[in-house]
Amino acid sequence: MSELSELAAAVRAHVEWLVTSGAAGVPRDRSGASPRAAAPNVVETAPNVVETAPNVVETAPDVAQTAPDVAQTPVIVQPSPAVVVAVPGAAAGAPAPLLDVSERRRRLELLAERVKPCTRCALHAGRTQTVFARGTGTSGLCFVGEGPGADEDAQGFPFVGKAGQLLDRMIEAMGFGRDDVYVCNIVKCRPPNNRKPEPEEMAACMPYLKEQLELLQPEVMVALGATAVQGLFGTTEGITRLRGRWKLYGGRTPVMPTFHPAFLLRNPAAKREVWDDLQAVLRQMGRQAPKR
Numbered sequence: 001m002s003e004l005s006e007l008a009a010a011v012r013a014h015v016e017w018l019v020t021s022g023a024a025g026v027p028r029d030r031s032g033a034s035p036r037a038a039a040p041n042v043v044e045t046a047p048n049v050v051e052t053a054p055n056v057v058e059t060a061p062d063v064a065q066t067a068p069d070v071a072q073t074p075v076i077v078q079p080s081p082a083v084v085v086a087v088p089g090a091a092a093g094a095p096a097p098l099l100d101v102s103e104r105r106r107r108l109e110l111l112a113e114r115v116k117p118c119t120r121c122a123l124h125a126g127r128t129q130t131v132f133a134r135g136t137g138t139s140g141l142c143f144v145g146e147g148p149g150a151d152e153d154a155q156g157f158p159f160v161g162k163a164g165q166l167l168d169r170m171i172e173a174m175g176f177g178r179d180d181v182y183v184c185n186i187v188k189c190r191p192p193n194n195r196k197p198e199p200e201e202m203a204a205c206m207p208y209l210k211e212q213l214e215l216l217q218p219e220v221m222v223a224l225g226a227t228a229v230q231g232l233f234g235t236t237e238g239i240t241r242l243r244g245r246w247k248l249y250g251g252r253t254p255v256m257p258t259f260h261p262a263f264l265l266r267n268p269a270a271k272r273e274v275w276d277d278l279q280a281v282l283r284q285m286g287r288q289a290p291k292r
């Protein structure tokens with residue numbers, strides 16, 4: 001009996017010690033693992049998540065490194081293959097990539113700035129200023145003329161005189177806004193007395209136009225008058241024989257030769273033929289002239 005009393009006293013003392021030491025009761029997990037023991041596993045998981053983050057961050061510089069390449073690489077709109085194939089001989093030229101609009105505009109502005117102080121040929125001596133281009137070219141259509149006259153030389157833009165006003169009416173009749181088309185010339189400085197540019201003057205200035213067209217990548221061009229056709233293709237044929245017959249510039253861009261608007265001012269009867277040519281241009285672009 002005394003042994004039993006001693007055992008009961010020992011059990012009571014152990015229980016009191018457990019209460020005093022903060023133990024709420026007898027552990028349920030006989031293995032000795034408590035709920036707190038699981039916490040380190042959670043903590044161990046966290047570093048894994050954190051370790052994953054640097055991989056994501058490391059990927060970002062790759063993207064950033066790619067960006068300059070994208071910016072340097074001409075992007076990205078291809079001319080419609082159907083348009084090119086429809087022109088005789090066009091299939092021989094692979095469609096070229098096209099700069100995006102803002103980059104194209106920026107590079108064209110830089111080129112225009114480079115042209116301003118040019119003295120490559122004798123025409124620089126008589127100019128008021130160089131005449132580079134007008135319009136955005138967002139329609140895909142580009143008109144190429146001969147060179148600036150007195151009005152253009154004074155204002156700094158091509159086709160702003162009487163011939164230019166007629167060109168504007170032609171553009172409007174085709175269903176385009178004046179600024180939607182791009183208008184430029186074979187030479188950027190006014191020849192004296194509005195004479196035709198000499199072959200050496202055209203040859204001196206053509207690299208600018210080539211670069212201009214390379215940046216612009218028009219879908220279709222219209223060559224206005226014999227000088228424009230001669231500058232683009234080196235032909236000596238007259239415009240009467242050339243007009244209305246597609247040619248291919250740079251192996252890929254369809255060009256429709258037609259009469260210069262200044263010729264139409266002197267020969268209004270030729271407007272019918274020019275309108276036929278412009279309607280062919282619209283068909284080439286998959287468009288129709290708006291009904292009037």
Ligand code: SF4
Pocket residue numbers: 115118119120121122123124130187188189201204205
């Ligand atoms: S016509 Fe052309 S090549 Fe000649 S000076 Fe003017 S910009 Fe230069």
